Amino acid sequence: MHGGLWPADMIDNTSIKPLISVIIPVYNAEKYLRRCYRSLARQTFQNFEILFVDDFSTDRSVEILPQIAAKDPRVHIIRNRENLGQGRSRDAGVANAAGEYLFFLDADDYLVPQALAELQATAREEHADIVVFGMHHLYRFFDRIYPHYTRQAVPCGKDLMVPFLLGFHSYSPLQNPEGYECNKLISRNLIQKNALHHGTGKKLGEDTLFVAQLLLLAGKIVFHPGIFYFYERRNSASMTASRQTELFLTQLETFAAIRDLLAATDEWEKENWKLRFRECVCRRLFFEFMDRLSWSNDSCNLELFRRVAERMKQYLLEWDVDCGHVKYDQFRAAMRIAIRNKTVTAEFSSAVKALKWLKFKALYIPRWIAVSKHAIERVFQ
Secondary structure (H helix, E strand, O other): OOOEEEEOOOOOOOOOOOOEEEEEEEOOOOOOHHHHHHHHHOOOOOOEEEEEEEOOOOOOHHHHHHHHHHHOOOEEEEEOOOOOOHHHHHHHHHHOOOOOEEEEOOOOOEEOOOHHHHHHHHHHHHOOOEEEEEEEEEOOOOEEEOOOOOOEEEOOHHHHHHHHHHOOOOOOOOOOOOOOOOOEEEEHHHHHHOOOOOOOOOOOOHHHHHHHHHHHHOOOEEEEEEEEEEEEOOOOOOHHHOOOHHHHHHHHHHHHHHHHHHHOOOHHHHOOHHHHHHHHHHHHHHHHHHHHOOOOOHHHHHHHHHHHHHHHHHOOOOOOOOOOOHHHHHHHHHHHHHHHOOOOOHHHHHHHHHHHHHHHHHHHHHHHHHHHHHHHHHHOO
16 A cells, blocks of 8 residues: 555555554644654654544645655555544544554654664563653753653553552652653554543543553553653644633543543552542642633632532542642632632632742742743853
8 A cells, every 4th residue: 555645444554564553643733744754754663654644634734744645655644524633533543553553643743763663672572562751841941851761661551550640759669651642652452452542522631541541451561761752842732732721621521531440440449549549630630720820810710710619529529638738738728718709809819829929939930940041051052
């Protein structure tokens, strides 16, 4: 089969046997597409196919994709007949993949040249279901390497559920695989034999839910110390960069789905996953909420608190949990006041003021330091 443009239900991969299928959802990514493809063309390992899944783009992506496919027979294009979102687009790629392993790459991101070579070698040598690796996050004025792993092999995915829920902790010898799909090489058989798929609609946290499913079912997982993935954080059009309140609230539905998934296991009570999950929700909620807290409009802040409380009640999620963290206790205090009052009060403004100061110290001061460092480096270049 030659590269080209195909409807999702007409791709025949029986004549090719690539080792890796790289699946790339595309929605209005004209600015980044060529860079993304160049990073694949420059891979030192070449036995892979590329499945671009055009999610009903309205920009020049629809012109650029055929141009790329015309030059490379490994490139295939799937067209969604409507905008389905990133998760469902990945599902379309999985359904048409031929590779033994799957790699989910976002259209605005890119890889280092040795990425696929290192990952496939590790997966085959270790007979791993999943290989996890580090990422390089690119912000406007600074960058950050996270996560950064040491080499480690874990015989069962379930063993990683606690660090997955709580993050890195000094008392745990196991590392956190993180909720990204794009920092993992994954066995296609693991996904297809268990009929794993993404939910419908556009929701924050859908990666985390999918990874939770993978951990429950995976055998051996290997952490690789390489930093192979460049994660573009400067794309204001991406879903993770959105500040829409309703989109933010969809994350609570994802939390509820993860809870239901874990609650169906024996480990929910026996391994104390229930407590760890509650702490996970509080931690994630706190950081996502703080990122959206308004400096000047306490009416908007009050509405945000009340909408979060209402939606968490709808999904039977708990926020009034003693996590042993003073910062979260400040958040809980403001939430209680917001629930009691339908209008902004002096008590509410005082409680939110403490959160604003915390946001200033935790978010803005580090950003200003990074911006200043960037400006000084430019002067002396």
